[in-house]
Amino acid sequence: MKIPDRRKRSRERWREIGVGLVAPVLALALWQWVAYQGWVNPQVLPAPLDVWRKWVDYLLPLVPFEQYTEGGRWSWAFSGELPMDIWTSMFRVVVGFAIGAGLALPLGLAMGASRVVYAWMNPLVQILRPIPPIAYIPLAILWFGLGNPPAVFLIALGAFFPVLMNTIAGVRHVDGIYLRAARNLGADGATMFLRVILPAAVPYILSGARIGIGTAFIVVIVSEMIAVNNGLGFRILEAREYFWSDKIIAGMITIGLLGLAIDVAMNRLNNHLLRWHRGLEH
Template sequence: MQRRAWKEMAVGAVVPAAVVALWQFVCMQGWVNPQVLPSPLAVAEKWLAYLLPLQPYSGEGSRLAWMFSGELIGDAIGSLYRVVLGFLIGAGLALPLGLAMGASARVYAWFNPLIQILRPIPPIAYIPLSILWFGLGNPPAVFLIALGAFFPVLMNTIAGVRHVDGIYIRAARNLGASGSTLFLRVILPAAVPYILSGVRIGIGTAFIVVIVSEMIAVNNGLGYRILEAREYFWSDKIVAGMISIGLIGLAIDVAMNRLNNYLLRWHRGLEN
């Protein structure tokens, strides 16, 4: 199993490695302006400076100079804090509402029109109102993230509950299961794959929203640092920040995928 995983990783690294090699070749040939598209080596150098902590060094005679900013870890922690807090709020509200709407036709009829009106509105459209309501700092960013995570979890939870196989429900009722037992022992476990899919999508959406919100409402985080680099036209730092976002997003997705596989190890679709 471990050998197979390493083989899959090696195969998956072929295309990114080829893209990076082509990128470096184009930059070495001088076909693009380095201010517009810095080379991978320049980006890697800036990424290391972005990652490593501030260190003094002696240069230019006796004057003490400084190298490396070490901002990446602090920015990543700030972004992840907002993602986790906003996602917990959004998913915490969406999950019980989705279960209720999926299990009760009456509750679904009450809330579905409002949900269908609000769902197409992107969280970015709420930025002016979020700043007006919450000011600047973490609160508007957390609000936008919670909004972005709310609807994927809600819609997948509703779909999971409403698509439970009727055979299971009829069998449980024939065996005398009460309403609460039917919900907890049949409907909820059958809906778990849908719910976890919604959670995975919701976290991805939350991470996208946090980058946008940090460009507007806060003064730290990965999104803020990219905006700062744009103001000074530090294209290598912009790309380094983008790569950092991609790596963190990949780590989150891999972690969620493994968690889903662990929680759904009983599911027949994951037996092989």
């Protein structure tokens, strides 16, 4: 029975992927047709094929090809900047998210479980939470200078509050039936927290992590436009200065694909960790 079920799920998954590709393919076809008709300036909105060629040029490693020029020098076929830009951006996202979530999780658990901690910390959290991470850019540069430290600080800040607020909500909204049942069975405070409250709050915590890493990925692009000299955000800003609109769009598409990959990975991780939770299919 398991093999047919797996095949059925596989067919359904591929069907969903096919349906999801319809809109992007139609958008690309319309975009190419508009560019082919010459209705827009190619420097303002290049054709998808031009963007694809620039994306390949951006992706492939730097390799020379022999070509005699007036100066007698070698010419270079590809820039190969994209792999390094992806690596640096993802490194900053992972480090910043780990710091932000690592600080938010214990604080959220404490605020959710203790009314005293919540009363002390909640006013400060509610004052700082509405401030966007972008507003901290001048302070981040003053405190940390340029390079990775200010970028990581901004990313950690962007990931901190989604994880914190979802963790607090998860702990404070545990079903009262679970709590009464645990008390009737003689559970002490530590057992109540570790065996009842924490598992019940895991879905909220994972949802906060999914939102937090998405926010971290947005913040890294903004921070790389200001404080560093590499990464996807820096490369888009560099292309803007030279009016390379095809490279700008290639970088934007790369960001979108990476964001999609991160979201899919987080969704699968959530489903795997929450197999026991009611409502998820095994």
